[in-house]
Amino acid sequence: MPKARKKKPLSVRAKTQAKIVTLPDSGASLVDRIEQAIHDKIATGSWRAGDRIPNEMELVEQFGASRATVNKALSSLAASGFLVRRRKAGSFVAPNTEMHSVFKTIDIRNEIESKGQRYSFRLIDRVVQPSKEASLYWPELEAESKIVALTGVHCADDVPQVLEERLINLAFFPEAAEADFALDPPSVQLLKIGPCTRLENVISARLAEQFEARILRLPFPSALLVSERKTWSNRVPVTLFRLNYPGGSHSFVGHFSPVEHKY
Amino acid sequence: MPKARKKKPLSVRAKTQAKIVTLPDSGASLVDRIEQAIHDKIATGSWRAGDRIPNEMELVEQFGASRATVNKALSSLAASGFLVRRRKAGSFVAPNTEMHSVFKTIDIRNEIESKGQRYSFRLIDRVVQPSKEASLYWPELEAESKIVALTGVHCADDVPQVLEERLINLAFFPEAAEADFALDPPSVQLLKIGPCTRLENVISARLAEQFEARILRLPFPSALLVSERKTWSNRVPVTLFRLNYPGGSHSFVGHFSPVEHKY
DNA sequence: GACGATATTATGTCTAGACAAAAAATATCG
DNA sequence: CGATATTTTTTGTCTAGACATAATATCGTC
Numbered sequence: 007m008p009k010a011r012k013k014k015p016l017s018v019r020a021k022t023q024a025k026i027v028t029l030p031d032s033g034a035s036l037v038d039r040i041e042q043a044i045h046d047k048i049a050t051g052s053w054r055a056g057d058r059i060p061n062e063m064e065l066v067e068q069f070g071a072s073r074a075t076v077n078k079a080l081s082s083l084a085a086s087g088f089l090v091r092r093r094k095a096g097s098f099v100a101p102n103t104e105m106h107s108v109f110k111t112i113d114i115r116n117e118i119e120s121k122g123q124r125y126s127f128r129l130i131d132r133v134v135q136p137s138k139e140a141s142l143y144w145p146e147l148e149a150e151s152k153i154v155a156l157t158g159v160h161c162a163d164d165v166p167q168v169l170e171e172r173l174i175n176l177a178f179f180p181e182a183a184e185a186d187f188a189l190d191p192p193s194v195q196l197l198k199i200g201p202c203t204r205l206e207n208v209i210s211a212r213l214a215e216q217f218e219a220r221i222l223r224l225p226f227p228s229a230l231l232v233s234e235r236k237t238w239s240n241r242v243p244v245t246l247f248r249l250n251y252p253g254g255s256h257s258f259v260g261h262f263s264p265v266e267h268k269y
Numbered sequence: 270m271p272k273a274r275k276k277k278p279l280s281v282r283a284k285t286q287a288k289i290v291t292l293p294d295s296g297a298s299l300v301d302r303i304e305q306a307i308h309d310k311i312a313t314g315s316w317r318a319g320d321r322i323p324n325e326m327e328l329v330e331q332f333g334a335s336r337a338t339v340n341k342a343l344s345s346l347a348a349s350g351f352l353v354r355r356r357k358a359g360s361f362v363a364p365n366t367e368m369h370s371v372f373k374t375i376d377i378r379n380e381i382e383s384k385g386q387r388y389s390f391r392l393i394d395r396v397v398q399p400s401k402e403a404s405l406y407w408p409e410l411e412a413e414s415k416i417v418a419l420t421g422v423h424c425a426d427d428v429p430q431v432l433e434e435r436l437i438n439l440a441f442f443p444e445a446a447e448a449d450f451a452l453d454p455p456s457v458q459l460l461k462i463g464p465c466t467r468l469e470n471v472i473s474a475r476l477a478e479q480f481e482a483r484i485l486r487l488p489f490p491s492a493l494l495v496s497e498r499k500t501w502s503n504r505v506p507v508t509l510f511r512l513n514y515p516g517g518s519h520s521f522v523g524h525f526s527p528v529e530h531k532y
Numbered sequence: 533g534a535c536g537a538t539a540t541t542a543t544g545t546c547t548a549g550a551c552a553a554a555a556a557a558t559a560t561c562g
Numbered sequence: 563c564g565a566t567a568t569t570t571t572t573t574g575t576c577t578a579g580a581c582a583t584a585a586t587a588t589c590g591t592c
Contacts, residue, residue: 061571253473541586
């Protein structure tokens with residue numbers, strides 16, 4: 007059964023690079039421009055996590071490049087964790103373009119549940135305020151926007167574990183003003199809206215205030231390990247938060263080698 | 270002046286991959302094996318920082334690969350920071366194969382001096398002991414080897430800043446038993462012997478003991494920010510140390526984006 | 533010898549074509 | 563129908579050759 011396949015000579019293309027390309031032509035190399043274009047599709051949400059992207063031959067036609075060139079771009083994106091590629095299956099946008107590797111610890115719920123304990127988040131306080139209230143800590147915010155300030159505790163089997171103070175940019179997540187965080191803590195809900203594309207993290211230590219010690223059920227003079235983070239989603243400031251861990255029972259582990267695990 | 274260049278057809282090679290290759294043939298791809306081989310040369314010190322390595326065509330002959338393949342391996346090594354490549358000049362082993370980027374903060378002296386203060390290290394205690402004394406914290410050490418245990422403070426203008434507790438593997442740095450650390454603190458001297466190729470870091474917080482508070486001139490109930498690190502140099506355990514920072518005045522700053530600055 | 537034009541060399545980027553390998557889709561057989 | 567064999571699709575890897583580009587080396591001229 008000779009399948010009626012169009013055997014066209016794979017698009018005749020200008021020699022030595024096609025300037026026909028539909029890309030914003032900068033000085034960058036073709037590989038870089040292809041990489042950029044695909045990354046943009048992902049960053050803007052045109053292509054979403056799990057989507058199958060066009061295969062190499064389709065991209066070859068689309069960009070007027072050779073397969074080797076397209077392959078290089080795709081491989082690079084896969085190496086950076088934006089794509090997952092499988093033979094015969096195709097290339098897929100990686101699940102969750104959220105921050106890879108470094109600092110997975112964002113997900114406290116997961117951490118607690120993986121120890122077989124029941125997770126819950128107890129909201130202690132919530133206020134809506136103009137962003138200029140926080141402009142000292144969070145100058146990146148636009149002056150006239152509004153924010154929600156939250157305080158809550160992450161609990162394992164109803165025992166308080168981590169005290170969270172958080173500011174959320176309402177422009178990014180309007181529902182934050184009345185959402186229920188008992189099931190999904192703020193961090194999880196925020197990630198559902200958009201990926202975290204940038205993160206700033208400051209780790210410090212301090213003595214717990216008396217009321218903080220009470221909330222976390224710690225003896226009074228106690229040390230807290232504090233992780234203060236700001237996140238962005240495609241250049242939009244999303245949230246600023248402080249996770250207060252009891253000093254003794256928590257720590258951050260990092261493991262570095264010049265090139266991760268390759269050699 | 271027609272140069273007498275042997276125009277040999279670039280080494281006749283078996284089709285579909287040469288198994289003639291002089292490399293420890295694993296299941297890995299040719300590119301990977303070439304990359305590995307070159308990395309080994311650097312890791313073992315056969316090729317040292319600043320050395321010019323054979324050019325692409327020479328490697329092509331040596332490995333029986335095509336130029337594209339060799340190029341891919343070299344580009345990858347350059348991307349990982351092991352090589353620096355310059356047109357016409359050639360490919361060079363990168364200066365300092367030590368830990369790039371992440372955690373430059375190892376150098377406290379530098380940090381203090383860059384603030385215009387005078388740095389000094391005051392040794393408080395030093396003992397030589399069999400490694401099994403520390404086997405609980407440092408199981409990677411060989412059982413019969415010896416270590417030095419140090420305690421000291423890093424000072425800025427003679428004001429104590431950071432309390433350091435450190436164990437050094439004497440097999441790696443025999444002089445540690447009597448070296449003078451007043452000018453160059455242990456960390457600096459260790460880096461002179463060999464690059465740090467792997468690092469483990471645990472950050473935590475705790476209350477300062479009374480004597481620690483006294484050394485660091487802190488009020489008594491005080492929080493300490495503790496960074497506990499283990500380092501290796503080409504698989505040899507080098508040192509385990511704990512840096513105790515006054516909680517209020519110090520913090521660790523991290524800045525992450527999925528792929529560093531590329532997009 | 534200083535200086536500028538020119539040649540040379542090594543890397544950077546790209547193409548076209550080939551075969552390999554994995555996995556999904558399809559056909560085949562009991 | 564279900565288990566197994568075969569085909570097909572898509573990525574993985576490699577080759578050979580080409581032109582581009584940057585930086586060095588060389589040569590000629592004054």
